Amino acid sequence: GESVGLHLPTLSVQEGDNSIINCAYSNSASDYFIWYKQESGKGPQFIIDIRSNMDKRQGQRVTVLLNKTVKHLSLQIAATQPGDSAVYFCADSSMDSNYQLIWGAGTKLIIKP
C-alpha cells in the first residue's frame, strides 16, 4: 500500500532557532496533507494542513510547504520553544484511500536550551 515516510527520526534544535521537519509521500494522487504534534502522554494535536492545490500555508509560527513534483512535505516552526518538544507526524490522504490517513513514522523534536 501507500506509505508516508520521514527522513529523520530525531531532530535536535537550539531554542530560538527555526525547525524544519521533512516528510516524503509516495501517492501522487494524495490531495490532502496534515501535520500533527503529539506530546508525551497525549493524543495527536492538529497543527496545520494543506491541500494539493496549494504549495504553502502559514499558521501561527508554523509553515507547511508542499512540493508535489518530488512528493515532499515539510513543517517549519519559527523560533522554536521548549513547548515545541514533541513527536511530529505527517499524514496524507486521497480519494484512493477513502480519505483515511496514511501516516509517516514520526519525528521526535528535541529542544536544546
Next chain:
Amino acid sequence: DTEVTQTPKHLVMGMTNKKSLKCEQHMGHRAMYWYKQKAKKPPELMFVYSYEKLSINESVPSRFSPECPNSSLLNLHLHALQPEDSALYLCASRQGYDSGNTIYFGEGSWLTVV
C-alpha cells in the same frame, strides 16, 4: 470547539475482564474513529463509523467490539484481551467520512492488560 473527550484516561484490566472505553464529541461530526497506538509508532486505524454505521473494520480481532449509540458517542467494548493489546486507544472525529477535512483526536485512553 474541537474537543473529543475520552474516558477513562487510564484503565488496567485482567485478561478475563470486560470493560469499555468511551468517546464523545459535540462538533456535529458524522465520522468517528478508533485508533490504536503503540509506543513510538503512528496511530493504526481500527474502526470507522459514518453516520452511526460501521464503515471500516481494519480486520480487528473480535475481542474489540465498537458501538455507536448516537452521532455524538462512540464506545469500544473490550473482552478477553491479551497483554499485547496494551496501548493508547485514540478516538477521533471528522466532519464527513469521505471528506479531506481535519480529523481531530482525543487525548486517548491508556490501556494496560495484565
